[in-house]
Amino acid sequence: MKLDAVDIRQAASAADIVYEALRKAIIEGALAEGENLRQDQIAQMFNTSRIPVREALSRLEQHGLITTQRYKGAVVAGLSIEEIEEIFEFRALLEAEVIRLAVPNLDRKTLDLARRHCDDFGKESDSAKWGETNRNFHYSLYEAARRPYYLQIVRASLDRIDRYLRAQLTLTDGMKRAAREHEAIFDACAKGDADMASSLTRDHILDAGRSLVVFLRDQRG
Amino acid sequence: MKLDAVDIRQAASAADIVYEALRKAIIEGALAEGENLRQDQIAQMFNTSRIPVREALSRLEQHGLITTQRYKGAVVAGLSIEEIEEIFEFRALLEAEVIRLAVPNLDRKTLDLARRHCDDFGKESDSAKWGETNRNFHYSLYEAARRPYYLQIVRASLDRIDRYLRAQLTLTDGMKRAAREHEAIFDACAKGDADMASSLTRDHILDAGRSLVVFLRDQRG
DNA sequence: CATAGAAATATTGGATCCAATATACAATGT
DNA sequence: ACATTGTATATTGGATCCAATATTTCTATG
Known part of the structure; x- marks a missing residue:
């Protein structure tokens, strides 16, 4: 998994940055359908803790871009x-x-x-x-x-x-x-x-x- | 501020419960437009910590039901x-x-x-x-x-x-x-x-x- | 007494720690 | 050999603690 740098002007919070970066990666196809998104892994990538990552993942799930399961993690959502x-x-x-x-x-x-x-x-x-x-x-x-x-x-x-x-x-x-x-x-x-x-x-x-x-x-x- | 009990079958997480309760309260008008939503206050109401509350607030903001400002908190969104x-x-x-x-x-x-x-x-x-x-x-x-x-x-x-x-x-x-x-x-x-x-x-x-x-x-x- | 500045308070976002549970793998018995 | 069970590991959700900043209150001064 590899992510682009982000440049969000009014990125108030780390969660915003993570959210935008993941959103971009998903809609561009840089993250393949079904790919695992581990909170720890993403947190390390952005030099942050899992808290803002979880918030970002929660928002992505609301938008249908990922699905999550407790104790199992998030995967990039696929569409039929x-x-x-x-x-x-x-x-x-x-x-x-x-x-x-x-x-x-x-x-x-x-x-x-x-x-x-x-x-x-x-x-x-x-x-x-x-x-x-x-x-x-x-x-x-x-x-x-x-x-x-x-x-x-x-x-x-x-x-x-x-x-x-x-x-x-x-x-x-x-x-x-x-x-x-x-x-x-x-x-x-x-x-x-x-x-x-x-x-x-x-x-x-x-x-x-x-x-x-x-x-x-x-x-x- | 007073909230109804919630009955979400598959409420996997505390964040889900808080989200649904706040959503219901807002769309029913139980929470007035402009009313302050303090994380601590809500957390105590649900006997939980601020973490799931923050996740719930983040989702509500995505849906346009509240607006948040750092260090100032969230308020129920109003529409022109x-x-x-x-x-x-x-x-x-x-x-x-x-x-x-x-x-x-x-x-x-x-x-x-x-x-x-x-x-x-x-x-x-x-x-x-x-x-x-x-x-x-x-x-x-x-x-x-x-x-x-x-x-x-x-x-x-x-x-x-x-x-x-x-x-x-x-x-x-x-x-x-x-x-x-x-x-x-x-x-x-x-x-x-x-x-x-x-x-x-x-x-x-x-x-x-x-x-x-x-x-x-x-x-x- | 009114006002400006400083200290106290309130409140959020993030880091770290803990609890719960799913998965993987090894040990054991038939 | 193979299935089953127990344990170790991975991973998430939540609690508590810390840092940053906005707001409020209090004090000192003109």
């Missing part, structure tokens, strides 16, 4: 195909609505930023960074919806399936398709067509979900 | 009118979809159960129990959607605004209206009309939200 399908269906519903609410509020500056993120995604060859640029693109538009509660849920739902998406996209040509779909979504936003942007976002997510399920069924047998 | 409006809008979107997905799966047994919960709600005079019967009715139908992830989010979003709803319904005649709307939702479900059930659920939630906002604007000045 059915659970993954449900989360994609959920994201399609939610993000389609968020983009619809965002379009009327989009201004020049936001569109320019989204345009840059869209280009970055198209040009990104390092698959490890794919997740970041993807989030950057979508969230730069979503922010305009001014719905912090929606966005919190959007982020949490993406966290759950992000590492499966990344695994698939590094092994298939899904990224090209995603880049094309991003272009279409951006164009609809730039034209101010909320219904179109919403519909395309919905399809974008459902397509990705279907591809991923095919990929996983094959991989898992 | 705008935040409440957002959550009702969110619930309308989500629960309308959940009931739509549920209707095709409804069987005799589930409908009978929902019928009973619907009657219970109409007959319930104790406003303290309103929240439970309301949840029982809606969730008995929602379960049929077989979407555990959706339901988890539905529960969390209701938790955030439940105590405002309860406060309003005890002081207005909103319960009669809610009871009528429940009847209509149930009838649509019994007829197998998913679109109608969805639309009525959406209106039911948006109506409740609007009434609540009027009530709160008046109350808060």
Whole structure:
């Protein structure tokens, strides 16, 4: 197990740092599904005691990223195909609505930023960074919806399936398709067509979900 | 501050018990908005140390039910009118979809159960129990959607605004209206009309939200 | 008497220690 | 040889203690 350094601005507590580092490692796939997370081991890694580690693990469990059992420890949670399908269906519903609410509020500056993120995604060859640029693109538009509660849920739902998406996209040509779909979504936003942007976002997510399920069924047998 | 007893079957840890008790107290309004939650005080209440209390508080903060500041402690979180409006809008979107997905799966047994919960709600005079019967009715139908992830989010979003709803319904005649709307939702479900059930659920939630906002604007000045 | 500064108090986050239990492995009997 | 039992080890959850800081109270001074 190997973890990246973290740079949380307002990391008030050690627990926050541990939480963010583990969250990042899990959603990026650096920690494999089923991998054991020993409190002692993590505590030593962060030069801290088990107390903040336990708090971090507790939060990760609340978000469904790990499961714990007393006297046995925590493991990185895995999702069944059915659970993954449900989360994609959920994201399609939610993000389609968020983009619809965002379009009327989009201004020049936001569109320019989204345009840059869209280009970055198209040009990104390092698959490890794919997740970041993807989030950057979508969230730069979503922010305009001014719905912090929606966005919190959007982020949490993406966290759950992000590492499966990344695994698939590094092994298939899904990224090209995603880049094309991003272009279409951006164009609809730039034209101010909320219904179109919403519909395309919905399809974008459902397509990705279907591809991923095919990929996983094959991989898992 | 006074807390109910808890009865969690699989309350593996003291932290679970404290978490559930505090959660219940907050969503029922037994703990007022802004009320201080001192770790020591809570620990003594549950005959335990501050460690499990801290874990419980950390989880409550993740769910947005409290806010904490180092060296100052935790307080029960309050929501602005705008935040409440957002959550009702969110619930309308989500629960309308959940009931739509549920209707095709409804069987005799589930409908009978929902019928009973619907009657219970109409007959319930104790406003303290309103929240439970309301949840029982809606969730008995929602379960049929077989979407555990959706339901988890539905529960969390209701938790955030439940105590405002309860406060309003005890002081207005909103319960009669809610009871009528429940009847209509149930009838649509019994007829197998998913679109109608969805639309009525959406209106039911948006109506409740609007009434609540009027009530709160008046109350808060 | 009012106010500024200092000491006392309250309160949190983290470290270390202890209790409980699951797992692994060795010893023992058939 | 193999199954069973007992023990040693690993690991978690909780209790107690310590460090850091915010708040309050008290005192001294103009």
